Amino acid sequence: MTVLAVAEHRRGELRDVSYELAAAGADLADATDSELHLAVVGGDVAAFGDDLVREGVDAVHTVDHGEEFNHDVSVQAVEQLADGLDVDYLLMPHTVNGLDYAPAVAERLGLPIVTDAVEMAVDGTLEVTREMYGSKVETTIEVESERAAVTLRPAEWPQAPTGGDAAVEPFDASIDESAVRSTVTGFEEVGGGDVDISEADVLVSVGRGIEEEDNLDVVRDLAEALDATVSASRPVVDSGWLPKNRQVGQSGKVVTPDVYIAIGISGAVQHVAGMKGADTIIAINTDPNAPIFDIADYGIVDDLFDVVPALTEQFGG
Amino acid sequence: MKILVTVTDVAVVDDEFEIDGLDVDERYLTYELNEWDDYAVEEAVQIAEDGEEVEVVTVTVGPERSEEAIRKALAKGADRAVRVWDDAIAERDLLDAETKASLLAAVAREEEPDLVLSGVQSGDDSFAATGVTLAEKLGTEWAAVVNQLELDTEAGVASVHRELEGGVEELTDVELPAVLTIQTGINEPRYASLRGIRQAQNKPLEVRTLGGLGLDESALETPLRWTATDEPETEGEATVFEGGADETAGELAAVLREAGVGQ
Numbered sequence: 001m002t003v004l005a006v007a008e009h010r011r012g013e014l015r016d017v018s019y020e021l022a023a024a025g026a027d028l029a030d031a032t033d034s035e036l037h038l039a040v041v042g043g044d045v046a047a048f049g050d051d052l053v054r055e056g057v058d059a060v061h062t063v064d065h066g067e068e069f070n071h072d073v074s075v076q077a078v079e080q081l082a083d084g085l086d087v088d089y090l091l092m093p094h095t096v097n098g099l100d101y102a103p104a105v106a107e108r109l110g111l112p113i114v115t116d117a118v119e120m121a122v123d124g125t126l127e128v129t130r131e132m133y134g135s136k137v138e139t140t141i142e143v144e145s146e147r148a149a150v151t152l153r154p155a156e157w158p159q160a161p162t163g164g165d166a167a168v169e170p171f172d173a174s175i176d177e178s179a180v181r182s183t184v185t186g187f188e189e190v191g192g193g194d195v196d197i198s199e200a201d202v203l204v205s206v207g208r209g210i211e212e213e214d215n216l217d218v219v220r221d222l223a224e225a226l227d228a229t230v231s232a233s234r235p236v237v238d239s240g241w242l243p244k245n246r247q248v249g250q251s252g253k254v255v256t257p258d259v260y261i262a263i264g265i266s267g268a269v270q271h272v273a274g275m276k277g278a279d280t281i282i283a284i285n286t287d288p289n290a291p292i293f294d295i296a297d298y299g300i301v302d303d304l305f306d307v308v309p310a311l312t313e314q315f316g317g
Numbered sequence: 318m319k320i321l322v323t324v325t326d327v328a329v330v331d332d333e334f335e336i337d338g339l340d341v342d343e344r345y346l347t348y349e350l351n352e353w354d355d356y357a358v359e360e361a362v363q364i365a366e367d368g369e370e371v372e373v374v375t376v377t378v379g380p381e382r383s384e385e386a387i388r389k390a391l392a393k394g395a396d397r398a399v400r401v402w403d404d405a406i407a408e409r410d411l412l413d414a415e416t417k418a419s420l421l422a423a424v425a426r427e428e429e430p431d432l433v434l435s436g437v438q439s440g441d442d443s444f445a446a447t448g449v450t451l452a453e454k455l456g457t458e459w460a461a462v463v464n465q466l467e468l469d470t471e472a473g474v475a476s477v478h479r480e481l482e483g484g485v486e487e488l489t490d491v492e493l494p495a496v497l498t499i500q501t502g503i504n505e506p507r508y509a510s511l512r513g514i515r516q517a518q519n520k521p522l523e524v525r526t527l528g529g530l531g532l533d534e535s536a537l538e539t540p541l542r543w544t545a546t547d548e549p550e551t552e553g554e555a556t557v558f559e560g561g562a563d564e565t566a567g568e569l570a571a572v573l574r575e576a577g578v579g580q
Contacts, residue, residue, distance in 0.1 A: 010481070069487075071459075094445075096481045099437070099498075100461035103414060103449035112540050113414060115444050131549070132442050133330045137341060138549045141411070145540035151446075181458045181492040188478070188486045202578050226579040238502035250482050251500075259576055280576055282569065283555070287332040296555040298572055300565045310566035315579040 001034035004082055005091040007052055008098065009043045010069065011187070014051055017093040017152070019159035024120065024152055025091050026056025026160060031122040035059070037085055039171070041077045042066040049168035054160035061171040071101040072180040077173040078105045084171075087147070089126065094151035096251075106149035113149040114141050118156045126150075134268055135291045155273065190244050195229060197246060202228035202259045205248055205275070208235040209264020209285060209304055216241060218308050219263055225317030231255065233262075233271045249274035264304045267292025284308065318368065318470060320361040321430035322395065323421055323447070324375040326386035327351045327440040339410055339546050350386035353436025357499040359506040360466060361434050362394035368470075372396050376424045378417050380407060384522065391517035392509035399424050403526035405534050411543040414446035416536070421447070422454040423530040432475070433496040437462050445498075452496035460491045464500040468493075 005025035007018035022038055029036035035058040040048045045062035052060045063077040078101070082090055090109070092102040094116045106113035118138075119129035126143040128150055197203060204223040210216060216230075223230045230246065237247040248255050250270040260278035265271060267283070267290055275281070276295055283296035284304050293299050300307050326348045334345035358375070365371035375390045375398040377383050387398045401420045406412070425433060433455075435448035452459030464486065465478035470493070479487040480500050491497075509517070527533060558565040573579055 010485075071461075096462045096479060099445050100449065100459075100479070103446035104453040104459070106446075107415070107418075107450050107453040113446055113450075114541065115414070115446050127544070130443075132546075133328065133341065134440065135549070136330050136334070137336065138547050139339075139543060140545035142542040142544045143540060144542055148540075182460065183490045184487055185476075185490055186488045187481075188488060190484050190486055226573070228578070234501065240505065244484075247484075251480050251484070253484055259573065259578055280572075282572070289332055289334075293555050293557070294549075294551055298569060299555040299557040300569060301557060302562055302565060306562035307566055307569075310562045311569060314566055314570035315573075 001032050001088045002037060002085050003029045003032070003034045003089045003091065004037045004039060004085055004087040006078055006093070007038055007040040007048065008069075008093050008095060009040065009048060012044065014040070014048055015093075015095070016159060017095060017154040018052065019054065020154065020157040021091050021093060021152060022052065022054045022057055022160035024157040028089055028091070028120055028122070029056065032088070034088065037061060039063065039078065039081050041074050042068060042070070045170070053162070053164055053166045053168065055163045056160060057164055057166040060166050060168045062168060063171050063173045065173065065175055068184055069097050070180065070182065070184055071097075071104070072182055073175055074101040075104045075108065076175050076179065077171070079108050080173050081171055082109055089147065090149040092149065092151050094153045098151050102149060102151050109149070111147055111149040112143060112145060113151070114143065115151045117150050117152050120150065131269070134266060136289060153269070195245060197229055197231045197248065198253050198255050200229035200231075200255070200257050202226055203231045203248070203255060203257045203278075204228045204261045204263065205231040205233065205265060206236055206263050207233040207265030210236065213239070213241040215305070218305065221317050222308050222312045225312045225315035228261070233265045233268070262292050262296070263308060265292055266290045267295065318371045318432070319428060319430045320364060320371060320373050321425055321428055321433045322354070322357050322361045322373060322375045322390070323433070323435040323451075324354045324358065324377045324387060324390050325351045325439050326379055326383040329440070336546050336548065339543055341546075348382060348386065350389045351436050351439050353438055353440070353499060353501060354390070355506045356501050356503050357434040357436050358390045358393055358395060359504045360499055363504060364468065365394065374399065374428055374430070376401070376421055378402065378406070378412065378420045387522060388514075388517045389509055391520045391522070392513040393507055394513065397521040397523070399523050399525060401525045401530065405527055405537060409537055411539070411541060413539050413541050414444040414450050416539055417447045418450035418454055419532070419536045420530070421451050423532055424525065425451065425455055431470070431494050432468070433494075435496060435498050437498045437500050448496050448498035455496070458491045458493070458495040459497065460489055460495065461498045462500050463497045464503045466497065466503065
């Protein structure tokens, strides 16, 4: 049997999820007595290939085609590799680019796809754990076939250590250029502005619980009293109440302040990805089951409109 | 020009809930128009308002309950709706991305849209794979996680921004027809006006079955089984302050001062 895991890179660097896929793939290969193959498509494949020689990896396949990710190229290359290797389990990252090619590859190969896995186990069949309802429940999906595609949530697996003696083999994918009907024309940094929340020592961060734009003053008053910077989770930025450069999360900024005060933020996985590195995390939320309390050091389960002004008052605000 | 928008209603779980078998007990669930689809509908309606003769059609795989979400989309400006459902579909515990895409593709093949807009994911099961699977089934181009869209229908190209992680956007040109999965924040979804809500009651909402779409139960076959649902174990060991707001704020203030904040 064969497990194939597909690495991801952007702007000249392999992304961490690549090494996590290698670790998850090694576990799965162990449990199913399989070989683990890795693949990387495009970019500096010589350097990437060497970097992907990790413990538990049997072979690394490099597809030298283009500098950056292009989903039409990835779909063709991964399909050909998976076909050639007679792959049983195909692992891909549950990232924005993973979402842009993994379902198409699975469909083309006729593989069922389970996305956003946080855990995998093999008990005769493959069992994938994933979350529903904004991480409030965990579900198990059993794959009753011997082959499947799975996308893995970033940062849920450790990174595979360097080592091992996998051979790096160029794979000569036959890319049909007439089927490449999308063209990446560039990249753009978003946000900017005069405030860099990733530099702040103390962040007062506000989420959907603030309900209305006018209510932001409650949070601004606290930030002023604490000499802190205001940041936000995605819904507040989507509503246009704060600029994009204030957004904390997977698609915003990653922040590592000394203190992070999450106000009315439920703690969706995409948000947590951007702030879990804070030294001290404080959560104020009415919902005692909000996922934010799973990572918080201190919490208050109460109405933010009662607690936040009281806290501001404590600091003379 | 015709734009097909996939619309679903999603379950939202109460703060406190119980699991009954595989799913959260129905008593603790409320349903609403999927947030990502709300942005997709808005994008389609804005395109229709900018251009001439654009028809916006919604397509939903869902039970009668989902008509509330569909009427909301119609009230916001979609022209008509198609809902796919029958007893065979209702019997499935799990409608995975492949199954949903098969049903949506059957409707899309009849409608022959120039553009399909789909939310990036649904807020309840979050597979985030239906749109791209649908594109592959239709043999069209696609782009996932789009947060900016410019259409050049004469050149047959959609120029999109894809929101990558870490505050970076990818700029991509995609040939039409295409399926685009729409990210929140691409626009500001409107509220349905009273007039819109009244008009929505009279807009066509057609219900289709597997057989009516020329499919049979093989379209629902999947090797994926939903076998268990649990409340995740709490990993955190947060110190939770109890009491009235003044009391808890006081205790939290002490923690903050200890950390050197506000001094």
